[in-house]
Amino acid sequence: MEKTLYIKDFSSVEVFIEFLYIHGIHRQARNLCKALGLQLHLTNLKEKYSSKVNLDERTKHQVRSSLKAMAGQEDSSQQSLLNIEDYYQLTAIAQGLQSGSKILEVGTYKGASTLALAIGSEKSSASITCMDLYMGFKNEQMTRVDSPLHNEYLVWQKNVNHYCNRINSIHGSSISGLQRLVSEGVKYDLIFLDSSHALDTFFELALISCLANPNSIIILDDVINYNWVMTTTWAMGLKHFLCFPRFSNKLSIANFKISALPINISYEPNCIFESAMQLDNIFKSFEEDNIKAYTKKHSNSEFTINFCTSI
Numbered sequence: 001m002e003k004t005l006y007i008k009d010f011s012s013v014e015v016f017i018e019f020l021y022i023h024g025i026h027r028q029a030r031n032l033c034k035a036l037g038l039q040l041h042l043t044n045l046k047e048k049y050s051s052k053v054n055l056d057e058r059t060k061h062q063v064r065s066s067l068k069a070m071a072g073q074e075d076s077s078q079q080s081l082l083n084i085e086d087y088y089q090l091t092a093i094a095q096g097l098q099s100g101s102k103i104l105e106v107g108t109y110k111g112a113s114t115l116a117l118a119i120g121s122e123k124s125s126a127s128i129t130c131m132d133l134y135m136g137f138k139n140e141q142m143t144r145v146d147s148p149l150h151n152e153y154l155v156w157q158k159n160v161n162h163y164c165n166r167i168n169s170i171h172g173s174s175i176s177g178l179q180r181l182v183s184e185g186v187k188y189d190l191i192f193l194d195s196s197h198a199l200d201t202f203f204e205l206a207l208i209s210c211l212a213n214p215n216s217i218i219i220l221d222d223v224i225n226y227n228w229v230m231t232t233t234w235a236m237g238l239k240h241f242l243c244f245p246r247f248s249n250k251l252s253i254a255n256f257k258i259s260a261l262p263i264n265i266s267y268e269p270n271c272i273f274e275s276a277m278q279l280d281n282i283f284k285s286f287e288e289d290n291i292k293a294y295t296k297k298h299s300n301s302e303f304t305i306n307f308c309t310s311i
């Protein structure tokens with residue numbers, strides 16, 4: 001069996017793979033590198049786009065124990081939705097802020113990420129504006145019947161109470177909350193977006209782009225191999241106002257700037273997910289694990305990738 005994928009607008013397969021990687025399409029980039037024998041290229045990309053921030057052991061301990069102490073916890077894993085390395089990453093990035101900076105967090109849930117950001121910004125005394133609907137998460141929507149007073153909001157308040165002098169809360173939909181901030185003309189230096197992971201995310205990022213200073217940092221959860229909306233939102237950001245993409249576990253990080261990507265290609269953001277789907281379908285159509293691929297160049301910007309089980 002042989003399958004062919006036609007690629008245009010890229011000068012080489014290495015550039016195409018880098019492009020997939022930048023867009024959080026890591027699984028397909030990995031599969032393609034393996035099939036083409038380009039594992040070293042993948043290692044270099046991981047290194048080039050990894051978010052390198054360090055956190056000292058004392059602060060790591062502070063983050064761990066704050067998460068453990070979150071109110072009402074029976075099982076700490078249900079309180080914190082990211083893994084501990086991601087919370088360290090949030091703390092470390094917040095530690096890089098200048099005194100008097102502003103942080104915006106969209107999607108707090110019970111406050112684990114708020115705590116990580118608050119711990120990181122202790123020195124800079126950054127203010128933190130937090131936004132959430134507090135409608136519960138997954139099965140917790142069931143509690144709405146019993147808790148019309150938004151139990152999650154009370155839990156979040158209790159969890160982050162120690163930092164309350166630096167925290168403002170916007171309790172409600174992100175779209176209206178962000179619109180309000182845009183109309184107030186406020187700018188933020190660090191923005192963490194971890195809310196619906198659905199269509200709202202498009203609009204959230206578009207509004208957030210009006211709330212950032214040049215070089216502000218944005219951190220998004222779940223861009224990497226997540227869903228069409230997250231991929232396309234991130235792609236829209238990279239095309240229009242984000243630069244220096246980097247990755248850490250589940251988090252995708254970038255700076256705001258009107259600047260070009262490290263590689264220069266014209267594309268439509270919603271085509272990227274299509275490339276990912278085509279690659280997935282090709283890899284799925286081969287039952288064997290041992291897929292090989294080779295490329296054939298047609299012009300300076302067009303080539304095909306041929307997939308087969310033996311060459």
Ligand SMILES: C[S@@+](CC[C@H](N)C(=O)[O-])C[C@H]1O[C@@H](n2cnc3c(N)ncnc32)[C@H](O)[C@@H]1O
Nearest residue numbers: 107108109112113132133134135173174195196
């Ligand atoms: C994945 S959780 C956030 C997890 C949190 N960042 C943490 O690390 O613990 C997503 C949160 O986004 C909130 N959310 C979802 N859609 C929203 C929207 N349109 N506006 C405001 N909040 C929203 C949910 O209520 C939920 O608390």
